[in-house]
Amino acid sequence: MRELFFAIIAAWALLFVYALGLVVYRKAFHPLAQYPGPWLWSVSRVPWVYHQVSGNLAKAILKIHNQYGEVVRTSPDEISFITPSAWRDIYGPGRTEFFKKDMKVYPRMVENVDSILTADNANHPRHRKLLNYAFSERALRAQEPLFQKYVDQLIHKLRDSIGTESSVDLVKWYNWTTFDIIGHLGFGEPFGCLESKDYHPWVAMIIEHIKGGAYLSASKRYSFLIPIMRRLIPKELIAKRNAQLALTKEKVARRVATDSSDADFLSFILKENNEKGLNRAELEVDASILIIAGSETTATTMSGTTYYLLKYPETLKRLKAEIRSVFVSEEDINFLSVQELRYMNACIKEGLRLFPPIPTGLARILEDRPGGEYVSGCFIPDRTRVSVSQYSAYRSPLNFKDPDSFRPERWLGDPDYAADKRDAVQSFSIGPRNCIGVTMGWAEMRLMLARVVWNFDLELLDDGFNPEQQDVYNFWQKPALNVRLSDASKSRRKA
Ligand code: HEM
Known part of the structure; x- marks a missing residue:
């Protein structure tokens, strides 16, 4: 004894x-001991995991940058940057070879099948090359009628609501619109969200899955937690997930079997695909990734930009004046003409800065580089995890004057903001693994915002949407954006 x-x-x-x-x-x-940061974060990953599962990692990292500077240690093996040059040094051309995606953060949707997002450097070009056909200028021109059709539907439904509902939640309406558009582009058929005024089960499931992914990536930091996490996942969620995968297979199979004249993604991809291209399982996961990446991001930016326009009424006034003076009729609003709206473009850029759809860092790990590398002039030893934390970079007083204020003029050459480090903002990332949908995303957001502001006068009813109060589980957990709409035809005439 x-x-x-x-x-x-x-x-x-x-x-x-x-x-x-x-x-x-x-x-x-430790080789990272020279980097500043709170001591508990430097010696243990527990604070990182705690903040990740609490939904406030992005904000906690901003606090650390505000206290310790541009380059900080956020875990024993991790450095976060907010310097503009870190974008080029981590994600830029020639750098992705050794700054690889950190697979603790990027989960596979289906075991043993990589999507464009998770593919390694050897396989990524295979996905990207084929998908590029669906994102060319030519493809976007052919896809414009489809975008206009769903934005028409959004406008009609919102107009119908004016007489019957005292307010609308624009978060839902923007999400429904972007899901219907991307569902049609990805699977050849819409989800019917706008029609039913509800999230399709496929969409609802994917939203739950994204939040679960944040917990899973936290648990991957401690391998003993993975089996526990797996056990904790409710059976009902697993069943729903399987149903969603089955539906994805079914939708892709149906679309492949149809000789569609639509300019959807598969019409471009299938034409070019061959045995060196993508197999059916890869097509299925890529379709799913496109739907998530191409809907939540644009809907988030639309919601954030609209919220800030309403919080800063002088900016909305100026935007209305621009849109309602440039166009004579709504039919003039199209992909080409909206590019010219200088003020609106600045508003969207400012919305992307204050409310980035992917607020945490795009996680990378330095691998197979025994001699280490330099990022923003700082030595990074092999096996170090690095990222530019978007929310921190965009809200830092080291990069922006009045960092928390919505000031579209900072993008328009206003001398008051001349010292802003605007190239710290890379909402779509850079380099070979940047956003494939950047041109499409811009076109969609410009079109939607211009047509909403053309058609409606908007009034914010409460501050429930305030990003300062929102949690982040990979994406923002957006509450309602409650807005009262009124028909703008009278105010347009007066103007
Ligand atoms: C406001 C809109 C958008 C923003 C801010 C955005 C942002 C980003 C960012 C930062 C990445 C890099 C991700 C990483 O390194 O982990 C990315 C990748 C990607 N985005 Fe977007 N995105 C937007 C819209 C879209 C749209 C409309 C689509 C497609 C319809 C799309 C499809 C993709 C895909 C497929 C990737 C992976 C690309 C690759 O790995 O080669 N995104 N996006």
């Missing part, structure tokens, strides 16, 4: 000495 007691004490003592040794090593002797 005494021996057992002493063995237990000795084991605890050893564990204590080991933990103490690890703390001292990580804080004083």
